[in-house]
Amino acid sequence: MIDSSLSSSGAKVVVATCGDENHPPENITDGNTKTFWMSTGMFPQEFIIRFAEPTKISAVTVDSCNVKHLKIEKNTSQNASQFEPVTEKEFEHTEGHLQSNAISLNGSSATHLRFIITSGYDHFVSVHRVSVQN
Amino acid sequence: MISPCTQNSIISFCLCLSFCVYVRVSVGDAAVGKSALSHIFHSDGSLFQKNYSMTSGVELLMKCVNIPETNDSVELYIIDSAGKQTLVEACEKMWGDLSLLCLVFDLTSEQSFANCSHWMERVRAHCQGRHVPGVLVGNKSDLSARREVQASIAQDWAQSQGLEYHETSAKEMENCDAPLLALARTFHALYQERRETIQNLSPG
Ligand SMILES: Nc1nc2c(ncn2[C@@H]2O[C@H](COP(=O)(O)OP(=O)(O)OP(=O)(O)O)[C@@H](O)[C@H]2O)c(=O)[nH]1
Ligand SMILES: [Mg+2]
Numbered sequence: 001m002i003d004s005s006l007s008s009s010g011a012k013v014v015v016a017t018c019g020d021e022n023h024p025p026e027n028i029t030d031g032n033t034k035t036f037w038m039s040t041g042m043f044p045q046e047f048i049i050r051f052a053e054p055t056k057i058s059a060v061t062v063d064s065c066n067v068k069h070l071k072i073e074k075n076t077s078q079n080a081s082q083f084e085p086v087t088e089k090e091f092e093h094t095e096g097h098l099q100s101n102a103i104s105l106n107g108s109s110a111t112h113l114r115f116i117i118t119s120g121y122d123h124f125v126s127v128h129r130v131s132v133q134n
Numbered sequence: 135m136i137s138p139c140t141q142n143s144i145i146s147f148c149l150c151l152s153f154c155v156y157v158r159v160s161v162g163d164a165a166v167g168k169s170a171l172s173h174i175f176h177s178d179g180s181l182f183q184k185n186y187s188m189t190s191g192v193e194l195l196m197k198c199v200n201i202p203e204t205n206d207s208v209e210l211y212i213i214d215s216a217g218k219q220t221l222v223e224a225c226e227k228m229w230g231d232l233s234l235l236c237l238v239f240d241l242t243s244e245q246s247f248a249n250c251s252h253w254m255e256r257v258r259a260h261c262q263g264r265h266v267p268g269v270l271v272g273n274k275s276d277l278s279a280r281r282e283v284q285a286s287i288a289q290d291w292a293q294s295q296g297l298e299y300h301e302t303s304a305k306e307m308e309n310c311d312a313p314l315l316a317l318a319r320t321f322h323a324l325y326q327e328r329r330e331t332i333q334n335l336s337p338g
Contacts, residue, residue, distance in 0.1 A: 020329070038329060041321070042211075043231050065332050098335055122264070123233050123321075124328045 005031025006132060010052030013037075014080055014112075017045045028127050033063050033098060036128040039117070045125060046116040048080050056134055057105045060113070063129040064099045067091045068119040072103065074110035083114050093121045098128055166240035167273040169193070170304035171313075172214040189216040199318035208318040210234075222256075229260055234317045235268030237297065239288075242280040247272075247288065254295055267320045269298045269313040276303040 006012075006029035016025035020038055025047050027035035039045040054076055062070065069090050073083035086108060091099050117125055169189050193214040200207045213229065216222060237253055239246040250270065257266065270292040272283060285301060292299035298320075300313040 023329075036332065038332065040325060041209075041233060065335060096335065119231070122328060123231075124325060124332075126332045 005029070006049065006130060007031070011049055011132075014048050014050045016047035023126070028130050031129060031131070033128040036065075036126040038126040039120075039124055041123055043120060044116050044118045046114060047127070048112055048114045049130065050080065050112050051110065054109050054111050055132070056107050056109050057113070057132055058107050059102050059104045059133040061100065061102045061129075061131045061133070062115070062127065064091070064101075064125065064127045065094075066120045066122040066125040067099060067117050067127070068093075068121050069117070070101075070103075071116040071118060072105070073114040073116070074105075074108060075112050075114075076109060077111060080112050080114075083112070086113075102133075166217065166238050166243065166246050167304050168217060168238045169214050171238060171271065171273060171302060171310060172212050174304050174307060174310045188218060189214055197314070199315060201319060201322045204322070206322060208322050210314060210318060212236075212314070226256070226260060232257075232261070232266060234321055235266050235297075236271060236313055236317060237268060238271045238273050239283070241272040241274050241283050241301065242277050244282040247283045247291075250291070251295075267317065267324065268296070269300055269316055270295070271313045272299070272301045273304060275301045275308060276306045 007026070008031070011029055013025040013028055016037060017039065019025060020040055023036055023038040025037045027037050028047060029049065037047065060072070069088065071088040072086045074086050075081070075083050086105055087103060089101060089103055091101055093099075115127075115130070117127075169187075172193070172195055195212040195214065197210045197212060198207050199210060213232070215229070235257055237250055237257075239250055241247075257268075270288065272285070272288050275281075285299075288301075289299045298313075298316050300309060300316070302309045302313065304310060
């Protein structure tokens with residue numbers, strides 16, 4: 001099943017690097033691609049999503065703009081620390097519409113997912129939605 | 135690098151460089167004043183180093199610039215890069231994802247100006263098509279009797295390269311803020327422009 005709004009299931013963004021207060025990280029989990037979180041310069045950029053409880057995740061879908069390389073890490077602890085790498089992906093550049101990438105996580109169980117954007121196609125990147133397939 | 139989050143702060147890497155391949159061994163002549171300028175900007179004008187000390191790697195300086203008529207600021211991470219040819223290659227690795235360019239030459243050295251085009255090529259190759267706004271700075275304007283580069287010529291070349299031209303004197307602290315303020319403004323404008331573009335995107 002696709003959970004269109006992560007926040008309605010109790011998940012939230014607990015850490016995010018620099019951002020514009022008009023485009024807060026909560027916009028990543030609100031299920032709406034019209035709202036977004038935007039970086040304000042430099043790489044890497046990262047955000048961490050915390051789930052209300054340990055969650056089995058088969059895949060995540062990331063709707064974004066100008067992201068070039070993304071790494072995903074996870075943990076199963078209560079704290080947002082000590083992450084282990086899960087996967088990484090090179091996104092294709094899109095013009096005029098959002099990038100939408102499904103990334104398989106092979107049913108790993110996690111309480112936190114950490115998204116690290118290591119490079120972009122522009123100085124600035126935005127993330128509009130992260131949704132999780134259980 | 136992850137920097138501490140200040141609200142509405144736009145962050146950029148600004149590269150400060152120039153070219154000094156000289157056959158002469160005198161390093162004094164090779165020095166166009168990049169470090170002097172960076173330090174003055176960084177310290178709001180209280181620091182001018184009279185004695186030349188060659189930059190052998192890259193030096194990182196941070197400066198927060200408030201953008202007039204907004205609540206926004208731009209954090210400039212100024213990478214002061216070595217100008218000496220033999221050191222440049224090592225430094226280039228540390229340029230990273232640079233966002234802004236501050237290209238400095240010495241107004242009393244025709245050669246340092248001529249070499250600016252090599253620097254531009256180098257930066258372009260490094261940035262692989264990413265648009266990097268920049269300024270060209272003619273430094274040491276206080277030494278007017280020894281001037282070798284006319285403002286109009288530098289201005290024309292800057293324009294042809296899409297750079298904004300400024301003249302400064304790090305020694306007299308004249309106009310030193312202008313180039314980096316211009317860069318901060320440009321980067322802020324670029325951010326706003328991109329934000330608008332993203333706002334109008336349709337879902338993928
Ligand atoms: N008269 C005058 N001297 C300057 C000015 N700016 C710098 N200098 C002097 O020029 C010399 C070199 O300045 P630096 O800032 O170290 O030069 P640089 O470009 O960083 O040199 P590298 O690090 O070797 O690439 C120093 O002795 C400075 O005092 C200026 O505006 N006017
Ligand atoms: Mg120097």
